[in-house]
Amino acid sequence: xxxxxxxxITAALPGTACLTAREVRDLQLLPASGAALFRALLGRxxxxxxxxxxxxxxxxxxxxxxxxLRATLEGVLTRRPSAKVTYHRFAGRVYLRYATGSxxxxxxxVLTG
Numbered sequence: 001x002x003x004x005x006x007x008x009i010t011a012a013l014p015g016t017a018c019l020t021a022r023e024v025r026d027l028q029l030l031p032a033s034g035a036a037l038f039r040a041l042l043g044r045x046x047x048x049x050x051x052x053x054x055x056x057x058x059x060x061x062x063x064x065x066x067x068x069l070r071a072t073l074e075g076v077l078t079r080r081p082s083a084k085v086t087y088h089r090f091a092g093r094v095y096l097r098y099a100t101g102s103x104x105x106x107x108x109x110v111l112t113g
Contacts, residue, residue: 004093004108006040008052013095015088021074027087027094032111035069035094036061042104054106061110069094069109 007013018024038061042054064072076083076098083098092111097104 003056004038004110006053006056006106006108007095009042009097009104009106010052013084013086013097014091015086015093015095018073018077018085018087021077024070024073024077024085027070028089029066029069029111032066032092032113034066034112035064035109036112037064037072038108038110040106040108042106043102054104063112064109072096 018027039057040054041057042051073085073094073096076096077085080098083096086095087093088095094109094111096107096109099105
């Protein structure tokens with residue numbers, strides 16, 4: 001199964017940073033008609049074993065419409081001030097990273113057409 005590159009936590013997320021909900025609303029996503037969401041988790045056990053990426057959650061990726069993609073990104077930026085969002089237009093990827101408790105969440109949204 002296809003799995004996009006998962007950046008290690010020691011590296012910056014690829015692309016241009018989106019720091020505000022306004023920047024997310026202004027993203028130029030065309031000609032994409034949606035995005036496939038790949039979720040990865042890096043928990044305490046991964047880190048203890050020297051893993052610096054985590055592992056993708058199993059199952060088929062969730063398919064999002066552009067409006068749902070924007071709402072998801074805006075919601076996380078609003079609820080989690082330390083969240084990081086980047087848009088890599090050339091690769092057609094949006095990256096989202098945030099922590100809850102002892103788990104680091106990294107989402108890679110692959111734009112689809």
